[in-house]
Amino acid sequence: MRKLLLVVSLFLFVSGQLNAQLSTNWSFTSGGANLPTWFGTANTERGMTFSKTNNQMVVVVRNVAVTLKALDAMTGLEAANYDLTGVSGGTFALNDAEASHDDGKVYAGNLTTSNTGPFKIYKWDNTTSVPTVAFSYIAPVAGTRMGDNLCLVGNNADNSAKFLVIDATRSMVFILKTVDNGNTFQLQDSVQLPASSFGGHPSVFPIMNDQGNIEGVIINSSGKNVQAFDLSGQLMGAVPGSVIATGSTAIKGFNVNNMFYLATFQFGAGNENVRIVHIGDNPMQTRTYTVTASMGANANANGSGDLSFNVNNDGTVDLYILSTNNGIQSVKMSFPFFVNGRFNEHYNFIASKQNQNSGFGPNMELKKVGYWFDTNHVYVAVQGKLDRTNSNGIVVLLNFDNIPGLAAGQSLGGVPGGGHLFGDASNPNWKMGFEVDMAFVINPGGNDSVAYLDAAKYFNGVKTGGFIGSTYNSGSAAQGPSAPGIFATNAITFALDSAYDIGRGLELKIPFTELPGLNPNTQIQVAAFIVSNTAYFSDLTLPGNLTSGNAAFNPDFGTLPGGPYFTGFHQLPVEMVSFSANTNGNSVNLEWITASETNNRGFSVEKSFDGSNFTEVGFVAGKGSSSLMNKYSFTENNAGAPVVYYRLKQVDFDGTASYSETIKVEFTLVPAVFALNQNFPNPFNPSTSISFSVAEEGMASLMIYSISGELVSTLFNEAAKPGQFYKVQFNASNLPSGIYFYRLTQGANVVTKKLTLLK
Numbered sequence: 062m063r064k065l066l067l068v069v070s071l072f073l074f075v076s077g078q079l080n081a082q083l084s085t086n087w088s089f090t091s092g093g094a095n096l097p098t099w100f101g102t103a104n105t106e107r108g109m110t111f112s113k114t115n116n117q118m119v120v121v122v123r124n125v126a127v128t129l130k131a132l133d134a135m136t137g138l139e140a141a142n143y144d145l146t147g148v149s150g151g152t153f154a155l156n157d158a159e160a161s162h163d164d165g166k167v168y169a170g171n172l173t174t175s176n177t178g179p180f181k182i183y184k185w186d187n188t189t190s191v192p193t194v195a196f197s198y199i200a201p202v203a204g205t206r207m208g209d210n211l212c213l214v215g216n217n218a219d220n221s222a223k224f225l226v227i228d229a230t231r232s233m234v235f236i237l238k239t240v241d242n243g244n245t246f247q248l249q250d251s252v253q254l255p256a257s258s259f260g261g262h263p264s265v266f267p268i269m270n271d272q273g274n275i276e277g278v279i280i281n282s283s284g285k286n287v288q289a290f291d292l293s294g295q296l297m298g299a300v301p302g303s304v305i306a307t308g309s310t311a312i313k314g315f316n317v318n319n320m321f322y323l324a325t326f327q328f329g330a331g332n333e334n335v336r337i338v339h340i341g342d343n344p345m346q347t348r349t350y351t352v353t354a355s356m357g358a359n360a361n362a363n364g365s366g367d368l369s370f371n372v373n374n375d376g377t378v379d380l381y382i383l384s385t386n387n388g389i390q391s392v393k394m395s396f397p398f399f400v401n402g403r404f405n406e407h408y409n410f411i412a413s414k415q416n417q418n419s420g421f422g423p424n425m426e427l428k429k430v431g432y433w434f435d436t437n438h439v440y441v442a443v444q445g446k447l448d449r450t451n452s453n454g455i456v457v458l459l460n461f462d463n464i465p466g467l468a469a470g471q472s473l474g475g476v477p478g479g480g481h482l483f484g485d486a487s488n489p490n491w492k493m494g495f496e497v498d499m500a501f502v503i504n505p506g507g508n509d510s511v512a513y514l515d516a517a518k519y520f521n522g523v524k525t526g527g528f529i530g531s532t533y534n535s536g537s538a539a540q541g542p543s544a545p546g547i548f549a550t551n552a553i554t555f556a557l558d559s560a561y562d563i564g565r566g567l568e569l570k571i572p573f574t575e576l577p578g579l580n581p582n583t584q585i586q587v588a589a590f591i592v593s594n595t596a597y598f599s600d601l602t603l604p605g606n607l608t609s610g611n612a613a614f615n616p617d618f619g620t621l622p623g624g625p626y627f628t629g630f631h632q633l634p635v636e637m638v639s640f641s642a643n644t645n646g647n648s649v650n651l652e653w654i655t656a657s658e659t660n661n662r663g664f665s666v667e668k669s670f671d672g673s674n675f676t677e678v679g680f681v682a683g684k685g686s687s688s689l690m691n692k693y694s695f696t697e698n699n700a701g702a703p704v705v706y707y708r709l710k711q712v713d714f715d716g717t718a719s720y721s722e723t724i725k726v727e728f729t730l731v732p733a734v735f736a737l738n739q740n741f742p743n744p745f746n747p748s749t750s751i752s753f754s755v756a757e758e759g760m761a762s763l764m765i766y767s768i769s770g771e772l773v774s775t776l777f778n779e780a781a782k783p784g785q786f787y788k789v790q791f792n793a794s795n796l797p798s799g800i801y802f803y804r805l806t807q808g809a810n811v812v813t814k815k816l817t818l819l820k
Contacts, residue, residue, distance in 0.1 A: 082351055083392055086379065087137040090388030091357030094820035095798035099124060102386045104363050107262075108157025108210065109383045111369035114165035118369070118381050119143075120389065121155045121169060129155060129169055131188055134381070137391060141188040143167065148192060150178045151208070157367065159213035161222060166243050168195060172208040176200040180207040182224065184244065196224070196237060196246040205230045210264035210311055210367065217243030221273055225266070229259040234278050252278055253294045260284035262310040262365045266323070281305075281312040281325055283364040289344060298344035305338060305347070311367045317378060318396060318407050320564050322350060324380065326366035333357055333384040335368055337394065339403065341562035348560065350405060351394065353380065357387035375712065376407060398435060400570045401536040402558030404442045408433045411587060411628045412604040420591045420599035420611070424448035426561065427455065427601040430589045432631070439576070441569040443589050443603070446561035447505050447512070449534070452594045454481055454504030455567055458497045460586040462630060464578045466498035467519035470619050473497060474596055478546070479526025480515035482596040491596055494619030495586055495627040503557055503567050504594065505534060512557040518547045534559040548575050584630035602626050632659060642707065642726050649726055651707060652694045659686050665710040666695045671741050672706045672723060683711070702738045702752060703727065703786050733783035737805040737812045740791070744817040747794035753805050755781045761807040765791060768800050781807065793818045
């Protein structure tokens with residue numbers, strides 16, 4: 062459920078939504094000049110994992126002494142060291158770690174480069190438990206290398222957990238299973254790959270079917286392309302080096318919004334980061350989604366590094382990254398709507414292909430159609446492909462139930478100003494079985510690189526048409542029309558990605574301003590077809606099951622057997638609501654109203670002092686599903702700064718989340734409260750601002766301390782008065798990177814906060 066927020070307050074203004082595709086949760090890197098003291102620069106740290114149950118990032122440390130270090134996953138700060146009693150043997154006693162998904166068990170393995178001793182995987186139930194050996198194996202071949210990069214999938218509770226372990230010397234992948242809930246593992250299967258399949262620092266990730274069974278493996282290592290093999294060792298495909306370069310090693314995969322992503326660690330100059338790509342049925346059509354920032358420039362001769370991830374309930378992904386010699390960091394990846402012909406976003410797909418019809422041949426396809434919305438737009442996605450040697454196209458027709466259009470059974474062709482099938486005068490009598498308000502058709506015009514979009518509008522039964530524009534069919538977004546016509550100038554955004562695969566095709570973005578009459582109960586219907594520019598319809602329809610061949614000229618899809626050839630109504634939750642704020646002293650009262658709700662668990666109220674970094678300050682339960690108008694409020698008694706920002710994160714019961722626009726609250730009067738505000742910016746380099754207020758007149762001091770408690774600087778030490786904000790600057794150009802504390806004192810009132818210097 063998405064809410065539209067309209068600001069109605071004298072004290073604030075709307076500053077657009079501040080979501081980003083990537084944002085840093087925390088970072089301790091050579092590039093940030095704040096490497097932890099325990100992190101080495103001599104190729105010692107190579108493996109780590111994220112433990113969801115423990116909320117830890119677990120790192121194998123070999124700098125000075127072998128340690129299995131637990132970090133707080135929220136902050137990256139040290140939390141504990143695991144007990145290493147009995148851990149010994151191997152070239153390195155520990156090299157990589159993994160964690161189970163459901164019970165908090167942590168595993169770590171050694172690295173062996175010979176068969177004089179066993180490769181071992183140890184198990185810990187918690188940080189204080191003595192480790193036990195979960196798996197031990199002595200290779201039959203001298204010089205066997207095992208333990209570079211472990212992979213664990215599945216759950217211990219139902220014994221679905223599987224380890225994948227690489228024997229790089231023999232080009233093998235071992236699959237280990239558990240029968241005792243993850244206490245021990247035993248060999249279940251092995252995959253023999255072609256000779257020399259692995260390069261340096263090899264890694265593996267499984268290909269899983271819908272039942273959770275492993276059907277193949279994806280491998281990666283330095284000097285090699287990412288490749289996929291079935292369990293018999295037959296090559297299934299490879300990702301082009303132009304997408305994932307051979308200078309990459311560790312690899313993991315995850316699903317978000319019904320799309321599968323591979324994340325791989327990239328090493329070398331300009332890298333030391335993670336690339337995330339979308340991969341579907343055809344590895345050759347893999348597309349890069351995003352790349353994290355470089356963590357530093359320290360040499361990484363082994364090309365080693367590691368990554369782990371957590372898919373959050375709100376649909377975001379937290380990545381945990383280790384770059385050998387360059388540090389650790391956590392990055393949050395979100396999926397805002399980008400019109401590029403790739404459906405990475407949270408679409409609601411409402412119709413899928415119901416047959417094996419081939420339409421105009423194998424070079425055209427139509428698979429599914431869906432929609433979504435944000436605070437200002439409707440998005441439509443049609444998964445399909447076009448034959449770039451002709452002008453056949455994909456047409457998508459839309460109906461909004463409270464916008465009057467052209468009734469079912471009326472001829473939709475012969476549109477004045479219409480292009481493609483809309484303007485064909487010879488065959489204008491094609492009809493639909495549902496009311497149509499507007500329609501779009503995209504076609505390649507027989508061109509190998511460009512796609513063209515035409516549109517028709519049927520508001521109030523009046524036919525009008527126009528050319529919207531053209532774009533490259535590689536996913537480049539375009540806007541149109543170039544001048545006012547059936548839509549305002551550049552109102553429609555569209556893209557086509559012709560690298561056909563799962564989640565690729567036509568993507569449209571239509572502003573609400575082009576949809577007059579929308580209200581909180583608006584519903585949408587959609588239909589899509591493959592059709593020629595002379596209005597000859599194929600047998601590829603969404604939805605519907607046409608069994609009599611192509612629909613040909615002038616079909617009536619309201620009477621053709623195999624229908625309906627349109628979707629049912631689906632809620633377009635344009636729940637026009639208000640979101641307002643008013644101030645009382647230093648208190649802020651937020652109020653918002655929903656006109657209707659669907660599956661609404663509630664609202665997380667989030668606040669920021671800089672308009673960018675938000676934290677939750679409260680949660681207000683929703684009404685579930687309701688067709689009634691509901692009013693909500695939340696009061697924060699101490700805003701803590703003269704300027705603050707608020708937004709609502711609305712969460713459905715299925716974990717789906719959406720954000721309101723951000724509103725800014727400015728106080729006209731300064732409250733008489735004792736308050737120390739978070740410094741901004743934070744982290745900072747080399748200076749930052751700190752503001753505070755006091756409740757009574759008297760001497761006040763603001764001092765900076767090192768993490769060891771040493772006084773670093775006195776920023777304020779004089780009389781302070783209530784009713785005004787004090788703002789001071791802290792310049793740390795002469796101090797090393799690290800965590801510091803600042804303390805405000807007045808009489809018996811004391812408050813301390815933390816700040817971070819990153820150089």
